[in-house]
Amino acid sequence: MRAVACQRGKMAALRAGLLTRALTKGNTPGIPNIILGTRAASGPSKDMLPGSYPRTPEETAAAAKKYNMTLEDYKPYPDDGMGYGDYPLLPERSQQERDPWYQWDHPDLRRNWGEPMHWDFDMYIRNRVDTSPSPVEWRTMRNQLLGFVGFMLLMFGLGEMFPCYQPVAPKQYPYSELYLERGGDPEKEPEPLKHYEI
Amino acid sequence: MANYKEAPLATRPKTLDPAEYFNLSPDYRRAEEKRAALRAQLKRQYLEQLNNPHRKELIEDPALTRWTYARTNNNYFRPTAKTSLIGGLFGVLPLFVLYVVFKTDRDKREAKIKAGTYERPYKLST
Numbered sequence: 001m002r003a004v005a006c007q008r009g010k011m012a013a014l015r016a017g018l019l020t021r022a023l024t025k026g027n028t029p030g031i032p033n034i035i036l037g038t039r040a041a042s043g044p045s046k047d048m049l050p051g052s053y054p055r056t057p058e059e060t061a062a063a064a065k066k067y068n069m070t071l072e073d074y075k076p077y078p079d080d081g082m083g084y085g086d087y088p089l090l091p092e093r094s095q096q097e098r099d100p101w102y103q104w105d106h107p108d109l110r111r112n113w114g115e116p117m118h119w120d121f122d123m124y125i126r127n128r129v130d131t132s133p134s135p136v137e138w139r140t141m142r143n144q145l146l147g148f149v150g151f152m153l154l155m156f157g158l159g160e161m162f163p164c165y166q167p168v169a170p171k172q173y174p175y176s177e178l179y180l181e182r183g184g185d186p187e188k189e190p191e192p193l194k195h196y197e198i
Numbered sequence: 199m200a201n202y203k204e205a206p207l208a209t210r211p212k213t214l215d216p217a218e219y220f221n222l223s224p225d226y227r228r229a230e231e232k233r234a235a236l237r238a239q240l241k242r243q244y245l246e247q248l249n250n251p252h253r254k255e256l257i258e259d260p261a262l263t264r265w266t267y268a269r270t271n272n273n274y275f276r277p278t279a280k281t282s283l284i285g286g287l288f289g290v291l292p293l294f295v296l297y298v299v300f301k302t303d304r305d306k307r308e309a310k311i312k313a314g315t316y317e318r319p320y321k322l323s324t
Contacts (some may be wrong), residue, residue, distance in 0.1 A: 002243075025234075041247065043263070043265055044260060044264075047204045048260055048262070048264070049264060049267050050267055050268040052273075052274055053274070063208070066264075067261070067264070068236055068261065069236070070229060070233055070236065070239060072229055078279055080278060080281075081275065081277065081281045082275070082277035082280070082281060083272045083273075083274050083275035084268075084274065085268065085273065085274035085296075087264075087268045092210075097208070097209040098256075099211045099212075105244055112237065112240060112241065112262065113240060113241075113243070113244035113257070113259055113261075114240035114243065114244065114259065115240065115261060116261055117261055117262065117265040118265075119268070119269070120266075121265060128286035131205055132208060132209055132250050133207060133208070133209060135206055135207065136209070141310055193314070
């Protein structure tokens with residue numbers, strides 16, 4: 001608790017110091033950049049964190065080393081502005097596909113310490129999306145499901161448009177359609193209703 | 199192990215991949231050796247920290263830190279044609295489309311109510 005408070009105090013002092021220095025100098029990078037760019041020194045250094053898309057072979061090699069991958073395996077996401085930076089593009093395989101009998105460091109996640117995590121790692125955990133092979137091909141499954149659902153929707157829609165049921169008439173009640181029960185005046189005589197035709 | 203057939207809903211383990219047995223090119227083997235060396239180094243670092251009797255704190259995983267940092271800080275987002283299109287399609291267009299849809303629906307209902315032809319769908323009283 002005291003360590004966190006100390007860190008916060010240091011962060012505030014760091015921010016204040018940077019703010020005054022940047023504002024007194026000529027070319028300030030902008031207040032939002034200053035506020036969001038400050039980071040406590042107790043965390044990882046800038047070269048251990050993800051960086052921008054690698055442009056030179058040296059940057060690629062450094063990035064591969066940073067992510068604990070071999071140079072052949074390391075492949076960044078294509079640089080189209082979507083915000084991946086130099087994060088590696090790993091195969092889209094869920095954690096369920098990994099060997100269940102190997103002694104993983106984190107057995108429930110089937111992952112070892114220090115292994116590069118997929119960008120969508122939280123999607124590929126064993127409770128969620130699974131890419132392991134299915135008994136029937138995906139195409140067949142999808143066609144069967146959509147076919148059945150579409151057929152049922154079609155039939156229900158047709159049933160709504162063209163209803164077909166036994167002929168019905170409004171319900172007929174005795175005692176002149178329950179004249180007294182429905183609050184009719186007992187002094188007055190209700191008019192008689194005939195439900196038949198001869 | 200030559201006629202190993204994997205379980206119906208599982209992938210084949212890497213050690214039983216035919217490429218591991220029949221692919222004897224030195225390049226492939228060298229790449230595999232490098233990967234194995236990296237894995238072994240990481241495993242050693244982890245086990246050293248895990249089995250250290252004087253350790254009191256949690257073992258920090260830099261790969262996890264990097265992943266968290268990459269996912270939460272969108273420093274490298276850049277407005278390009280593709281990103282602007284996606285942003286417009288999912289962020290700006292629904293506002294206008296939904297406004298138009300709701301407005302026309304409500305106006306039609308209001309007109310019907312004013313004309314007296316609106317039938318309430320879930321009327322509870324007779």
